[in-house]
Amino acid sequence: xxxxxxxxxxxxxxxxxxxxxxxxxxxxxxxxxxxxxxxxxxxxxxxxxxxxxxxxxxxxxxxxxxxxxxxxxxxxxxxxxxxxxxxxxxxxxxxxxxxxxxxxxxxxxxxxxxxxxxxxxxxxxxxxxxxxxxxxxxxxxxxxxxxxxxxxxxxxxxxxxxxxxxxxxxxxxxxxxxxxxxxxxxxxxxxxxxxxxxxxxxxx
Numbered sequence: 560x561x562x563x564x565x566x567x568x569x570x571x572x573x574x575x576x577x578x579x580x581x582x583x584x585x586x587x588x589x590x591x592x593x594x595x596x597x598x599x600x601x602x603x604x605x606x607x608x609x610x611x612x613x614x615x616x617x618x619x620x621x622x623x624x625x626x627x628x629x630x631x632x633x634x635x636x637x638x639x640x641x642x643x644x645x646x647x648x649x650x651x652x653x654x655x656x657x658x659x660x661x662x663x664x665x666x667x668x669x670x671x672x673x674x675x676x677x678x679x680x681x682x683x684x685x686x687x688x689x690x691x692x693x694x695x696x697x698x699x700x701x702x703x704x705x706x707x708x709x710x711x712x713x714x715x716x717x718x719x720x721x722x723x724x725x726x727x728x729x730x731x732x733x734x735x736x737x738x739x740x741x742x743x744x745x746x747x748x749x750x751x752x753x754x755x756x757x758x759x760x761x762x763x
Contacts, residue, residue: 599633611686614728615618615649616696617640624713650684650695650727654719655710659683664705666698683707687719693726 574691610619622639623629630706636667641662642648665678671693685692698705 571694583759595635596633600631601633603632612732614725615651616644616729616733617731620692622708636713638713639708640714641706641708643704643706643763644696644729644731645701646698646730648696649725649729649732650693651723651725652691652693653723654716654721654722655685655687655692656719657685659685659707659709660674662705662706662708664694664703665700666705668694668696670694691722691724695727710759 605619606623608619608621610617619641620626620629620634620639621641622634622637624638629635649740659682661679661681662685663679665675666684667674669675671688675683678733685694696705
């Protein structure tokens, strides 16, 4: 078989294979990033961001790839949030990879069983560790809540295979859930009493 015949045979085989016309999405994503950087929101106002109460603590998110209200910001690849707690945070485990700047207060953090003390103006690093880093934050000043800002470069955090496992709830979260349960029980009581009225009884 001549070289030309073999070439025609390869061309015929290629034509019979599944083929699609494809424009890689990488190009569009790169273009979108440029537009976002040029036209996206630059300042995120504190008064426009709500406080979130969750199992770990009370926090306010300024940047996040998961918040629809922040999709118009110039950057979507950072997770930046303010966190505060009067007594202690919850305890959880993940692969680390973030930095925490202490804004107010004095306390300590237990990381994999080791204590690390901090105060306002300090920077704390949560290292990347295979299998995750177990940690919990404590406020050592009963007269003033601790407050700090955490910064996570999300592609680094996400591609590191980070999995968050909550091991203990914050006292603030448990107290709120207890009040919520009590309120729901109180609202259910009148319905139960109404449903037990005997047939034939007259209303006053």
